Amino acid sequence: MSLIKSGLILAGFGAAAVAGGIYFGAIHPGADQPHSSVVFKLIETARDRGISMRAQAVSVPSLGDAAQVLSGAGNYAAMCTTCHLAPGMAPTELSQGLYPAPPALTELGAPDPARAFWVIKHGLKASGMPAWGTSMADEYIWNMVAFLQQAPGMTAEQYQTLVASSGGHSHGGGESMPHHESMPGMAGGHHDDTGAAPHEHAAQAPAPHDDAGAPPHDHGAPSPTPATHDDAGAPPHDHAPAAESADAHDGH
Numbered sequence: 547m548s549l550i551k552s553g554l555i556l557a558g559f560g561a562a563a564v565a566g567g568i569y570f571g572a573i574h575p576g577a578d579q580p581h582s583s584v585v586f587k588l589i590e591t592a593r594d595r596g597i598s599m600r601a602q603a604v605s606v607p608s609l610g611d612a613a614q615v616l617s618g619a620g621n622y623a624a625m626c627t628t629c630h631l632a633p634g635m636a637p638t639e640l641s642q643g644l645y646p647a648p649p650a651l652t653e654l655g656a657p658d659p660a661r662a663f664w665v666i667k668h669g670l671k672a673s674g675m676p677a678w679g680t681s682m683a684d685e686y687i688w689n690m691v692a693f694l695q696q697a698p699g700m701t702a703e704q705y706q707t708l709v710a711s712s713g714g715h716s717h718g719g720g721e722s723m724p725h726h727e728s729m730p731g732m733a734g735g736h737h738d739d740t741g742a743a744p745h746e747h748a749a750q751a752p753a754p755h756d757d758a759g760a761p762p763h764d765h766g767a768p769s770p771t772p773a774t775h776d777d778a779g780a781p782p783h784d785h786a787p788a789a790e791s792a793d794a795h796d797g798h
């Protein structure tokens with residue numbers, strides 16, 4: 547038997563074993579059960595190479611302008627912290643429950659701008675990372691990349707000051723819960739500093755959990771007006787008050 551022939555037969559057995567393993571449920575789909583190191587390495591390598599190849603085509607604009615960083619900080623606080631946390635912020639239910647785990651971005655070193663842009667815009671399949679490009683123009687994504695370049699050195703105070711002076715959740719349309727005049731500092735994640743404490747699992751009641759998936763500004767415990775509570779129990783896309791939804795579509 548030729549070497550090629552036996553090679554092919556071996557490969558055939560290998561493929562059959564993998565297919566059989568998949569068919570019989572060898573890969574645990576639960577997010578509370580890490581992948582085996584082989585499967586993890588395979589997925590990670592595929593994802594990493596997939597991002598790298600595509601990021602090469604991204605041309606990076608100049609980053610670091612103060613207005614850019616400010617806008618990026620406001621949107622980061624509103625849209626990213628429940629998963630990626632922020633300076634001085636305790637882990638959340640989402641940051642702890644997702645697998646693969648969202649990295650604490652402001653604790654990593656400054657990310658490679660082209661890669662970060664690509665991932666923020668397109669998201670990552672089969673992870674919790676959404677494709678923000680579906681609702682945000684590139685300019686605003688770059689603003690967040692600019693913020694991420696500077697975030698690693700920031701103290702909790704510096705971060706909060708920056709966010710409080712930003713426009714909050716505002717990227718020119720597509721926001722599910724844009725900045726409201728009546729909510730100064732709503733994107734500041736003030737309540738986030740205390741971690742999940744305010745709505746911590748009172749007896750597994752469903753209501754306190756409903757806001758876990760909402761951007762931080764949606765369930766502001768310390769928010770100054772009742773308006774900010776309107777949707778406290780609702781999922782982010784389900785907040786009804788007419789004024790708010792009209793508002794949310796202003797940019798279209």
Ligand code: HEC
Binds near residue numbers: 640649657670673674
């Ligand atoms: C629902 C949770 C969730 C939200 C919200 C979220 N992300 Fe992610 N993000 C993830 C997960 C999970 C990963 C890691 C996926 C992996 O390891 O493959 C990730 C990965 C990333 C990465 C790549 C990090 C690396 O490994 O280098 C960047 C950059 C990033 N997110 C930025 C953002 C930004 C900016 C926002 C807000 C606009 C955001 N993410 C919102 C879950 C989230």
